Amino acid sequence: MFDALTSRMSRTLAGLRSRGRINPVDLESTCGEIRTALLEADVALIVVDQLITEVKRRGLEAISLKQAGINPAQQVITIIHEEILKVLGTNLRPLAQAKKPPTKIMLAGLQGSGKTTLAGKLALWLKEQGNTPLLVACDLVRPNAVTQLQIIGEQIGVPVFAPEPGNGSGNPISVAKAGLDHAEQKLFNYVIFDTAGRLGVDVELMKEARAIKSAITPDDTLFVVDAMTGQDAVNTANAFNSGVGIDGVVLTKVDGDARAGAALSVTSVIGKPILFLSTGEKSSEFEPFYPDRMAQRILGMGDVATLADQAKKALDEKSAARLEEKFISGEDFTFDDFLEQLQAMKKMGSMTKLLGMLPGLPGAQGAQMKKQIEALDDSETDRAAAIIQSMTPHERNNPKIINGSRRLRIARGSGNEVSSVNRLLERFAGAQKAMKQMKNIRPGAMPQIPGLGAPPAQRPPQRAGKKSRSGNPAKRAEEERG
Amino acid sequence: MSLLSRFTSLFTREDRASVDWQDLEATLIASDIGPTLAKKISDRLHDEKKLTLEVALGELLISADRSLVSAESPPTVILVVGVNGSGKTTSVGKLAARLHAQGASVVVVAADTFRAAAREQLQTWATRIGVTCVGGKDGADPAAVAFDGVSQAVDQGADYVIIDTAGRLQTKEGLMDQLGKIRRVVEKKAPVSEVLLVLDGSTGQNALSQGASFTSAVQVTGLVLTKLDGSSKGGAALAIEATLGIPIKLIGTGEGLSDIAPFEPDSYIAALVGR
Incomplete structure (x- = not known):
C-alpha cells in the first residue's frame, strides 16, 4: 500500500540521508520533491501546503541551530515523519463504547x-x-x-x-x-x-x-x-x-x-x-x-509491527509454541511444518499484502523486488499446499528421499508439472536452511515463514554495505540466505 | 462551480500579467488531473500567448472515435471491468437500458461470482429493464459463466451481450490474469468488441495505475466515467486519456437507469472549467 508515495519518498529521503549537512537551498528543493510526491498520492493541496510550510519552518530552524552531534539531514527526515504523524494522529481514539449497551x-x-x-x-x-x-x-x-x-x-x-x-x-x-x-x-x-x-x-x-x-x-x-x-x-x-x-x-x-x-x-x-x-x-x-x-x-520504513500482529493472530499459540520448541530442540523442519505455515499465511491474508508491510528497499532494486513479490499470490500458496498434500507422510518428514519417480507421482497427484514440484523442493530447501540458521541466531523468535522469500531463482541481490540485521526474522533470514 | 472559471476569462482576454500562476496550477491539481499535467498546462499557457485554458485542456483529449464499436456479426460483446465499487454493475444496467431503449436486444451476464449478491443486483436491473440476465452460482468460474452468457446470446440472436465482472484492485495479479482468461474463453465463442474500464469520477491519481494495469491485462478500449453527479470533476480520466490514449466513451451522471450518456469533450471541458 501507498507504494507510489513510499517509493518517491524513499528516493527523496535517500538523497537527503546520504548528505551530512543540508543548506536552505537543499531544504527548498527537497520540500518541492515532497510536495509533488504528496500531490501525486492525492493528498489534498491545502493539506500538502500546510505540511510543507511546517516542514520548511522547522527545517530552517534545525539548520540554523546546527547542534553538535545531530545530523541536519536526519533531522529533516524526523520533521517530515513527525508532521505526517501529527496529521494522522489527530484525536486518535478507539471505537466508542456506550455506557449502557448496545x-x-x-x-x-x-x-x-x-x-x-x-x-x-x-x-x-x-x-x-x-x-x-x-x-x-x-x-x-x-x-x-x-x-x-x-x-x-x-x-x-x-x-x-x-x-x-x-x-x-x-x-x-x-x-x-x-x-x-x-x-x-x-x-x-x-x-x-x-x-x-x-x-x-x-x-x-x-x-x-x-x-x-x-x-x-x-x-x-x-x-x-x-x-x-x-x-x-x-x-x-x-x-x-x-x-x-x-x-x-x-x-x-x-x-x-x-x-x-x-x-x-x-x-x-x-x-x-x-x-x-x-x-x-x-x-x-x-x-x-x-x-x-x-x-x-x-516514509518507507515498513510496517513490521502490523505484520507481527497478524502473524500472532494467524499462527495459533499452540502451533507457534510447538514450532518454537522444534527450533530450540534442533529438530528438522519438515514439509508438515511448511504446510502448517503456508496455511497460517493464508489466514493472515494474501502474500502481496503481507509483504507490502515489510520495509521497502529504496530505488530500482526495491521496485524490482516489489514486483517479484506481487507476482506471488494465494494461488501459489494453494499450489504448494496441493503438492505437499500429495506427498506421503514419510516423504514429508524425509524430503531427501524424493527422487525422480516420486517427483513424477507427486506432480501427477497434485495436478502439476514436475518442474513445479522441483521448484517447491528448492524453495523448501532454502527455507529449511534459513530455519537452521535462525535457530543459531535467536532461539524462540517468531518462526520464519518460508513462503515469504522470493523463489531462489528470483532472489534479489543483497543490499550492499549493510551494517545491521533487520529486526524482522523473515527479512533477516532472507538477507542471510542472500 | 469550478474554481477554474476564475481563470478562463483571464486567458480569453490574453491578459497574462494578472495571472497568479501558482494559483492556477493549484486549481488544476484540485481537479485531479495530477501535478505533472497541471504544471504542463500552466507552462503552456505561460508561453503561448494565444492559448486559452479550454483549448489547452481540450488538447489533452485524443481525437478518437468515442462511439461504441459493434461487431460485424451480432452479438457485439462488451466486457466491463474495474476496481471494487467503481460502479460496474450499475453501468452495465444503464448501458443495457440505453441499448434496449434504442431497440437492440441485450443479454447481460453476471460474471461477478465473488461479491455477495452481485448476481442478484444485476438480475434486479435486468428485470427492471426487461433484458435477459445470465448468471452462475456464487464462487463459479467467472470465465465459464461469461462463456455461457455469450453462448446464450448467440443462440438467442441477441444484438449485444454485456459482461459484468467482479471488482478487482489492479495490484492483484491473480485476479488480473483471471480477466485475461475471461476474455480468451469468451473469444472462443465470439470476438470481444469493447472492453470498458469503469472509473469512479472521484478517483485520484491511482486512476493512472488502474488504466495501465487493466489495459495490460485485457486491452481496455474505452473508459466509463461514473459518479459525475457529485462534487468531483473526474480530471483523472483526462489524465488517463492524455497519458494512455484510452478514450472516455461514456459518463454516468446519476442513479437512474437513464443516467448514462456518451462522452462529449466540449461539455466535459466546460464543466471542468466551470462554465
Missing part, C-alpha cells in the same frame, strides 16, 4: 466506498473480541444491498436485521429504529447500521442520513472513504461532516497501490481520527489504524 455505530459514505463490506468486517472484528453485534440493513436503495448484507452476515455468523427487502422501497429511518429496538430487546451489545451510499451534494439524501442519525443517536458515526479518492476527498468529508456529523473515519481498499492521500486529507480537514483500515475483500481483512505505523510506511 453501542450504536452508523456507517455513511459515498456509493461504492465499501460500506456494506465494511459493516461485515467490523461485525466480525467485534464478534472475535467476544461481543454480540447485530447488523441492520438500512441501504434500501442499491439493488440487493440488503441481500448482500444478509449473505455476509451468514458467512461471518452475525445476525442481520432486515425487515425490508430494499431495492428502492421501504423507509430506512423506520428500519433503523426497529433495528435498534430489536437489538435492545435481544440484548445485542453492538448495532451496526449500514446506510445507502449518497453524494455530498445531494441535499435530500444528506437530510435522510441526518434523520436516521437523530432517530438512533449513534455513539459513533463513521465516514467510510475509499483510499483511492482524489482531491475531492476534502469536499466530500466536509459535506458529510456538516451534513451528517462524523465522529471517525474508516479507510477502505487500502490493499491497492498508492494513495495515502485520502487518509491525510480527511483527518486533517475535518480533524477526526481514522479508526480502521479495510485491507482486502475477505471479511477478516480489517485492522485498527495506527498512525505511527502508517507514517513509517509512508
